[in-house]
Amino acid sequence: MMRRSGFVLTMLAFGYAFLYVPIILLIIYSFNESRLVTVWGGWSTKWYAGLLHNQQMLSAAWLSLRIAALSATFSVVLGTMAGMAMARFGRFRGRTLFGGMITAPLVMPEVITGLSLLLLFVSLEQFIGWPEGRGMTTITIAHVTFTMAFVAVIVQSRLVSLDESIEEAAMDLGARPAKIFFVITLPIISPAIVSGWLLAFTLSLDDLVIASFVSGPASTTLPMVIFSSVRLGVTPEINALATIIVALVTTGIIAAGVFMARQERIRKIDEQMAASSGT
Amino acid sequence: MSKPASASSLTLDLLSRLGINGRGLVVLVPYVWLLLFFLIPFAIVLKISFAEADIAIPPYTALLEWAEGGMLTVRLNFASFMFLLTDSLYAVAYLNSLKIAFVSTVLCLLLGYPMAYGIAKAPNSWRGPLLMMIILPFWTSFLIRVYAWIGILKPEGLLNNFLIWLGIIETPLQILYTDVSIYIGIVYSYLPFMILPLYATLEKLDDTLLEAAADLGARPVKAFLAVTLPLSMPGIVAGSLLVFIPAVGEFVIPSLLGGPNTLMIGAVLWNEFFANRDWPVASAVAIALLLFLVVPIMLFQYFQEKQQEAAKQ
Numbered sequence: 162m163m164r165r166s167g168f169v170l171t172m173l174a175f176g177y178a179f180l181y182v183p184i185i186l187l188i189i190y191s192f193n194e195s196r197l198v199t200v201w202g203g204w205s206t207k208w209y210a211g212l213l214h215n216q217q218m219l220s221a222a223w224l225s226l227r228i229a230a231l232s233a234t235f236s237v238v239l240g241t242m243a244g245m246a247m248a249r250f251g252r253f254r255g256r257t258l259f260g261g262m263i264t265a266p267l268v269m270p271e272v273i274t275g276l277s278l279l280l281l282f283v284s285l286e287q288f289i290g291w292p293e294g295r296g297m298t299t300i301t302i303a304h305v306t307f308t309m310a311f312v313a314v315i316v317q318s319r320l321v322s323l324d325e326s327i328e329e330a331a332m333d334l335g336a337r338p339a340k341i342f343f344v345i346t347l348p349i350i351s352p353a354i355v356s357g358w359l360l361a362f363t364l365s366l367d368d369l370v371i372a373s374f375v376s377g378p379a380s381t382t383l384p385m386v387i388f389s390s391v392r393l394g395v396t397p398e399i400n401a402l403a404t405i406i407v408a409l410v411t412t413g414i415i416a417a418g419v420f421m422a423r424q425e426r427i428r429k430i431d432e433q434m435a436a437s438s439g440t
Numbered sequence: 441m442s443k444p445a446s447a448s449s450l451t452l453d454l455l456s457r458l459g460i461n462g463r464g465l466v467v468l469v470p471y472v473w474l475l476l477f478f479l480i481p482f483a484i485v486l487k488i489s490f491a492e493a494d495i496a497i498p499p500y501t502a503l504l505e506w507a508e509g510g511m512l513t514v515r516l517n518f519a520s521f522m523f524l525l526t527d528s529l530y531a532v533a534y535l536n537s538l539k540i541a542f543v544s545t546v547l548c549l550l551l552g553y554p555m556a557y558g559i560a561k562a563p564n565s566w567r568g569p570l571l572m573m574i575i576l577p578f579w580t581s582f583l584i585r586v587y588a589w590i591g592i593l594k595p596e597g598l599l600n601n602f603l604i605w606l607g608i609i610e611t612p613l614q615i616l617y618t619d620v621s622i623y624i625g626i627v628y629s630y631l632p633f634m635i636l637p638l639y640a641t642l643e644k645l646d647d648t649l650l651e652a653a654a655d656l657g658a659r660p661v662k663a664f665l666a667v668t669l670p671l672s673m674p675g676i677v678a679g680s681l682l683v684f685i686p687a688v689g690e691f692v693i694p695s696l697l698g699g700p701n702t703l704m705i706g707a708v709l710w711n712e713f714f715a716n717r718d719w720p721v722a723s724a725v726a727i728a729l730l731l732f733l734v735v736p737i738m739l740f741q742y743f744q745e746k747q748q749e750a751a752k753q
Contacts, residue, residue, distance in 0.1 A: 168554065177573060180577050184577060186588065187591075239469065239470045239473055242466045243470040245466055246467040255471070268737060270686055270688060272689050273729060276709065277482055278481050283498045303477075306473070306477040306478055313470075314744075318748065363579050370691050391696065403581065407580050411576070
């Protein structure tokens, strides 16, 4: 028994090192004075300053952030509806197809999704004249489509693990379905919705392949700029950018974690109060 | 105040006359969205894979044509698919993608299973943070995490310098731009997808079963093989499919870490489309790729559905 847990511990240590060492090295070398990424030339923040003057990078980042916020918001609305339907509505007509269309985007290779959406947009433009050209709108639609699957699955698994009795009690007391959703279900699944939004946001911000297919000449997103500069070679500026992204994401995750822990605590207190006032 | 209310109740009234209530709307809106932006596009890809490349905007010929006398004729062109069969480049790329995805999945499982097991058996208060640390890298840019490996793996990179400093090797190893660097990239990027479903099944595992096996005289290894492994099968299948399916069509990792000799189908499709501007062949490549993946995708859906149903009880 001892030997096997030793093996497990070794694998755990190796696994975490494997996951984190590249990111840590990236952060350290973003402060490297030398242009040669692998040679240490002393501490410097000049690559961060360079980033601030890189107009192309900044405008691409701004576009990506707008697309990510917009698509995450739409995706949360649609994904929550889809998750509700899957978890609470039992069997309805076309459920199998619906379930398939929700889970397939989770694993669908991005080149296929990207190509198929582009061909859709081109055909639509040919026949109904919309969308006129490709750009922010088409990228946003594409991102909503592939991120809503993730939101739906998160919301669905949260709903499935929850007790339906509160909702049923509200229904027995005569509350209308819409009211039950906004007063009872929504607060309970809010942690799932928050993590769904964050996940949709990062997936959108991160997407290179689908965006490359459905973008137009005037809409270059941040991953597209990063990809073309990385293909030319390793640059310390990308390291600096990576560090900023890691810092932002870590802050966001911690903030969301604190928010969700508080939400959970409030819910527990509410439940206790409800239970004690009931007896 | 009353005006919008009456307007909205009017809409609701209209919808309910059509047989659509609030509940139906919750299904209908995402349903229509997915039909339009997920399912119909595949039909269009299929359609264009039967078209002919043409110098036009868009660059392919029409499938349906009004022939003389008002007859609608369909022109199916199998040239793109024939092309895939005759040029060995495509067959090599498909087989290579399947091989790379398969090896990466096995490597992910070999690393991910002990990790998921370790997290599931860790003290209760440790599990949350340990799991969080698995998910956290997944939230940072995928592109940048792949890029980080270039600096580590290249001949004058950190890994080679480290190994030379240790005295294990004398001359730098060529790791970057080989299949090995693709394996590293895929395992690194997809590891969380393997660990999370594995953890979900291992965490639910009843410890008393192992105790029973031990009481009956089974050694730990035997108990693991007879109890833990079979019971964690759903997690193994779900995790493996979550890694395997997207890895087959992976584009970013082979194009950044792979060498000129490594052909993967995702990159072939990309080049057909962006470099050669041959939309029908790119569509045919996509359709053929989908045919390879239909069975794994349906298997994944089956397990996903079963897992949700199990969670209900």
